[in-house]
Amino acid sequence: MSEPIAELFRRVAPQVDFCSLRFVDEHSEILRVRQNVLQPVARSADTGAMVTVIDGGGLGYAATSDLTARGLENACTQARAWAARTARLAVTDFSRVPMPSPQGQYATRVGIPWDSTSLADKIALLQRENERLKIDPRIVDWEASLWHTRSRTVYLTNHDGHVEQEFSFLVPALSATANAGSETQTRSLGGRGLCRQGGLEVLDQIGFYEAAPRLAGEALALLAAPNCPTGTMDLLLAPDQMILQIHESIGHPLELDRILGDERNYAGTSFVTLDMFGTYRYGSDLLNITYDPTLQGEFASFGFDDDGVPAAKEHIIRNGILERPLGSIVSQQRAGLAGVANARASSWNRPPIDRMANLNLEPGTATLGEMIAAVERGIYMQSNNSWSIDDSRNKFQFGCEWGQLIENGKLTTLVKKPNYRGISATFWRSLKMVGAVATRNILGTPNCGKGEPNQAVRVGHASPACLFANVDVFGGA
Amino acid sequence: MQGYFYELADFAWSKLEAGEIATASFQGEDSEFVRFNKSAVRQAGNVVQRELEIELIRDRKHARGSVTLAGGQEADHARVAALIEDLRAMIPFLPDDPHLLYSKEVRSGEKHGDNKLPAGTDAAGTVLAAGGGKDLVGLYAGGGVYSGFANSLGQKNWFSTFTFNLDWSLYHHQDKAVKSAYAGFVWDESALERKMAAADEQLAILARPAYSIDPGRYRVFLSPFAVYDILGTLSWGGFGLKDHRTKQTTLIKMVEDGARLNPEVEIVENTAGGVAPDFQSAGFIKPPRIDLISRGCFSHCLVSPRSAKEYGVPTNGASQWEAPASIDMAAGTLPPDRILGELGAGLLINNVHYLNYSDRPACRMTGMTRFATFWVENGKIMAPVNVMRFDETIYRALGEHLVALTAEREFIIDAHTYGGRSVQSGRVPGALIDEFTFTL
Numbered sequence: 001m002s003e004p005i006a007e008l009f010r011r012v013a014p015q016v017d018f019c020s021l022r023f024v025d026e027h028s029e030i031l032r033v034r035q036n037v038l039q040p041v042a043r044s045a046d047t048g049a050m051v052t053v054i055d056g057g058g059l060g061y062a063a064t065s066d067l068t069a070r071g072l073e074n075a076c077t078q079a080r081a082w083a084a085r086t087a088r089l090a091v092t093d094f095s096r097v098p099m100p101s102p103q104g105q106y107a108t109r110v111g112i113p114w115d116s117t118s119l120a121d122k123i124a125l126l127q128r129e130n131e132r133l134k135i136d137p138r139i140v141d142w143e144a145s146l147w148h149t150r151s152r153t154v155y156l157t158n159h160d161g162h163v164e165q166e167f168s169f170l171v172p173a174l175s176a177t178a179n180a181g182s183e184t185q186t187r188s189l190g191g192r193g194l195c196r197q198g199g200l201e202v203l204d205q206i207g208f209y210e211a212a213p214r215l216a217g218e219a220l221a222l223l224a225a226p227n228c229p230t231g232t233m234d235l236l237l238a239p240d241q242m243i244l245q246i247h248e249s250i251g252h253p254l255e256l257d258r259i260l261g262d263e264r265n266y267a268g269t270s271f272v273t274l275d276m277f278g279t280y281r282y283g284s285d286l287l288n289i290t291y292d293p294t295l296q297g298e299f300a301s302f303g304f305d306d307d308g309v310p311a312a313k314e315h316i317i318r319n320g321i322l323e324r325p326l327g328s329i330v331s332q333q334r335a336g337l338a339g340v341a342n343a344r345a346s347s348w349n350r351p352p353i354d355r356m357a358n359l360n361l362e363p364g365t366a367t368l369g370e371m372i373a374a375v376e377r378g379i380y381m382q383s384n385n386s387w388s389i390d391d392s393r394n395k396f397q398f399g400c401e402w403g404q405l406i407e408n409g410k411l412t413t414l415v416k417k418p419n420y421r422g423i424s425a426t427f428w429r430s431l432k433m434v435g436a437v438a439t440r441n442i443l444g445t446p447n448c449g450k451g452e453p454n455q456a457v458r459v460g461h462a463s464p465a466c467l468f469a470n471v472d473v474f475g476g477a
Numbered sequence: 478m479q480g481y482f483y484e485l486a487d488f489a490w491s492k493l494e495a496g497e498i499a500t501a502s503f504q505g506e507d508s509e510f511v512r513f514n515k516s517a518v519r520q521a522g523n524v525v526q527r528e529l530e531i532e533l534i535r536d537r538k539h540a541r542g543s544v545t546l547a548g549g550q551e552a553d554h555a556r557v558a559a560l561i562e563d564l565r566a567m568i569p570f571l572p573d574d575p576h577l578l579y580s581k582e583v584r585s586g587e588k589h590g591d592n593k594l595p596a597g598t599d600a601a602g603t604v605l606a607a608g609g610g611k612d613l614v615g616l617y618a619g620g621g622v623y624s625g626f627a628n629s630l631g632q633k634n635w636f637s638t639f640t641f642n643l644d645w646s647l648y649h650h651q652d653k654a655v656k657s658a659y660a661g662f663v664w665d666e667s668a669l670e671r672k673m674a675a676a677d678e679q680l681a682i683l684a685r686p687a688y689s690i691d692p693g694r695y696r697v698f699l700s701p702f703a704v705y706d707i708l709g710t711l712s713w714g715g716f717g718l719k720d721h722r723t724k725q726t727t728l729i730k731m732v733e734d735g736a737r738l739n740p741e742v743e744i745v746e747n748t749a750g751g752v753a754p755d756f757q758s759a760g761f762i763k764p765p766r767i768d769l770i771s772r773g774c775f776s777h778c779l780v781s782p783r784s785a786k787e788y789g790v791p792t793n794g795a796s797q798w799e800a801p802a803s804i805d806m807a808a809g810t811l812p813p814d815r816i817l818g819e820l821g822a823g824l825l826i827n828n829v830h831y832l833n834y835s836d837r838p839a840c841r842m843t844g845m846t847r848f849a850t851f852w853v854e855n856g857k858i859m860a861p862v863n864v865m866r867f868d869e870t871i872y873r874a875l876g877e878h879l880v881a882l883t884a885e886r887e888f889i890i891d892a893h894t895y896g897g898r899s900v901q902s903g904r905v906p907g908a909l910i911d912e913f914t915f916t917l
Contacts, residue, residue, distance in 0.1 A: 037574070037575060037576060038571065038572055038574065040532070040539060040540070040541045040574070041540050041541065041567060041571060042541045042542070042543075043540075043541070043542040043543070043563065043564075043567075044542065044543040044544075045542070045543070045544045045545065045556075045560075046528075046543075046544075046545050047544075047545045048526070048545055058518075059520065059521075060521055060522055061520065061521075061522030061523075062522055062523050062524075063522070063523070063524040063525065063526070064525050065525065065526060065527065065545045065546060065547050065548065066525070066547050066548045066549065067547060068547070068549060068552075071547070071548070071549075078522075078523055079522060082521045082522050082523070082598075085521070085598045086511075086518040086521045086598075086601075089517055089518045089601075089605060090517055090518050090519075091514050091515060091517040091518065091519050118570070119567060119570045119571075120570040123570070123571070123572075140723050140724050141723035141724075141725065177723060177724070177725060179723075179724035181733055181734075182729045182730050182732075182733040182734050182838055183838055184724045184725055184729060184837070184838050186725070260514070261514050261515060261612075261614060261648075262512070262514045262519055262614070264514075264614045264646060264648060264654065265614045265615040265616065265644060265645060265646045265656070266616075266644075268652075268830070268847075269651070269652055349524045349526050350524075351520050351522060353520075386833050386834055386835050386843070387833055388831045388832065388833045388835075388843050388844055388845070388866075389831055389845075390830065390831070390845040390847070390864050390866070391652060391830050391831070391845065391847050391864070392651075392652050392864070395845065395864065395866050395917050397835065397843050397866060397868065397916075397917065399835055399836075417836055419835055419836075421866070421916065421917050423917075449895065452510075452512050452615070452616035452644070452894070453508075453510050453512075453524075453616065453618060453894035453898075454893055454894045454895040455895070456895055456896075472917075476835075476836040476838075476839055476841070477836045477839035477841045477870055
């Protein structure tokens with residue numbers, strides 16, 4: 001397919017300052033077993049291309065699923081017309097952006113390919129795990145699922161750029177919901193927070209086969225648990241909550257397009273301003289954040305971003321000091337700051353904007369036991385189930401499925417509905433211990449929403465467990 | 478477009494074998510998007526997309542697949558034929574589905590929109606002219622949106638609409654801004670100018686030094702846009718039959734413990750008064766209206782075909798998500814000119830942001846104030862208020878502490894464009910509420 005589309009592009013690409021074609025061919029399959037019943041198997045094939053033209057200072061795009069010469073020619077004409085009509089009205093002179101024309105490939109390393117296991121065997125696997133979730137009559141809903149996506153992209157430019165990338169994404173999920181009267185509690189694995197690149201070997205990596213009875217037992221235990229207490233205390237966060245904390249209160253506020261104002265009507269602005277980079281103390285000395293689209297197996301790894309910039313690992317925050325924004329080549333030009341390779345689009349029908357890809361918190365040295373032992377009065381929280389933050393990405397409130405009090409250096413009482421709130425600008429300065437690599441998990445989410453028009457993209461986060469001092473904690477109503 | 482979809486569906490039926498039934502669902506749009514920042518163009522372009530989903534059924538087994546359509550007969554016939562082959566090959570490996578339900582009663586229908594839209598570039602020019610000298614940010618989205626359904630039993634349904642949605646804000650400084658929206662079917666420059674002028678008036682107040690309030694309980698007025706966002710969160714798990722039967726509904730206290738909202742609260746899925754099509758992807762037709770909450774009490778669930786079969790009740794044409802698409806909340810009695818006076822001292826909240834449940838069984842929601850939120854004293858707007866986090870149950874906000882709903886309602890066309898341009902809408906009043914809880 002790539003040769004014909006490259007051929008076609010060469011034939012129809014207009015004589016302009018810059019023109020690119022981004023072709024996406026994505027095949028997904030979702031298998032779900034709920035309450036021991038296979039839900040409708042859903043397959044999808046989504047294929048199309050976006051043509052982007054930069055000319056005379058303007059930028060225009062046109063997306064089409066008509067991949068004939070005529071279809072692509074029409075798209076080129078439309079994109080060129082948009083560029084021409086908006087050239088003198090644009091936020092910047094786009095012709096000054098040094099758009100690259102790279103050559104290269106990327107492919108997810110896959111151990112056990114999705115198609116190497118038959119459909120019947122994958123359904124049988126889900127049936128088996130689903131049945132293991134129903135351990136008690138109070139388990140009122142239970143589900144096991146696998147969502148696999150194979151994506152192939154080709155990026156071409158009118159200056160001989162040619163990049164081909166192939167991805168394999170897996171989103172496994174298990175959940176058990178328990179009920180007694182008007183109290184309902186859910187425990188889950190995966191889905192919104194645990195996704196990786198790879199094949200079915202990911203299931204072994206994440207403990208998919210061992211999780212079902214534990215999750216169901218924990219949902220039942222939460223029914224009988226007391227409400228999370230209210231108070232200021234130390235907070236130990238597991239990696240599956242840390243990723244949300246990183247995502248919302250470090251990732252989004254550091255997106256350069258937010259800082260430049262593009263998102264102010266929808267996703268919001270940022271409390272971070274351009275003058276903070278290089279000097280601002282974002283967190284304690286223990287805070288080290290990297291942007292790393294090169295980490296093998298993480299959900300948003302790639303070889304090149306959607307503007308053709310090669311992937312590279314960069315420090316965003318080093319020893320607590322803010323170093324660089326999450327800004328793509330276009331935003332870097334607009335802001336006059338160095339950034340990262342993070343121009344990303346959700347598919348062929350949306351233009352790239354500044355996004356997180358893999359945004360990770362670098363491991364420290366503490367064991368989980370050492371962090372628990374260091375707490376006199378605190379709480380350990382796992383598995384996000386509630387998230388909200390203001391439009392400047394400052395005042396946040398997050399909730400988890402699972403909470404366990406820490407008293408005098410020991411894990412004690414299980415509590416339900418654990419929530420906490422804080423302010424990004426000060427919260428990270430209370431980071432007082434960072435877990436070692438043994439406590440780290442490589443996680444991610446398939447649906448990070450942003451942009452106008454709206455886009456939901458895949459994002460990866462890797463984090464160890466972390467301990468914070470003096471956090472405002474509370475429970476349910 | 479309609480003819481193309483029907484021709485493709487007929488082609489698909491020609492590929493069926495004896496004993497097979499199939500349904501086809503079509504989604505498409507021709508969209509122009511112009512994104513603005515600081516009264517300049519950030520990105521502009523257009524998107525043409527068409528997706529066809531086919532469900533192949535043999536006895537109690539079925540499989541579902543979708544393909545992007547290229548728009549040309551040769552390519553699309555090949556894609557449809559390949560999809561049917563793929564689904565047919567899958568079916569022997571699938572168990573019988575005890576919850577399969579599709580429409581066997583042929584109920585065809587059509588609803589066509591008129592295209593009276595301007596070219597996107599013309600609309601963008603008007604927007605930039607109106608926003609000249611100001612800090613305008615937002616998105617113009619316009620064009621046709623199409624939905625279709627057909628099955629091999631002979632049913633055919635078609636829906637098209639041609640809408641624009643200019644979703645925009647005027648910024649004063651930092652996070653101090655006025656949010657507005659101009660959506661509809663016929664572009665009227667004077668209507669945009671009126672909205673811009675109204676936003677300008679509020680912008681002047683945003684120039685005043687902002688108040689910061691302490692956490693606590695305050696009397697508030699929530700604009701219809703804020704109420705719409707709260708109802709949007711309530712629609713996430715509140716009304717679906719599956720959520721009710723699995724005890725996951727966020728309204729479980731209404732169902733299990735007899736909790737009630739204020740008797741003035743009437744919430745309806747008003748398909749007849751909304752923008753969305755009246756058919757869904759399994760071919761079932763939605764009734765004109767479904768009472769969800771009546772006189773403050775839970776009334777009916779939204780029931781997808783699958784839930785209908787699973788729980789042995791009739792479907793009411795809900796989508797698989799069992800969430801309202803055309804939510805309608807009844808008006809109250811508070812006239813517009815008495816809103817500030819009745820508020821007295823408290824917060825006038827025009828918009829809220831990033832809502833989520835903080836305790837699902839208690840239906841407690843948290844979220845932020847955003848854009849133009851003002852402190853009011855003695856019925857007069859005094860100053861903008863710095864953003865505050867609220868955390869409040871629906872039973873307090875729309876129950877014991879609801880003072881009044883406004884007599885006038887706002888018709889809101891959803892501006893979301895995830896995957897495609899939304900055709901959801903809402904008709905909602907504003908709400909005057911006492912002792913609304915702010916926490917941060």
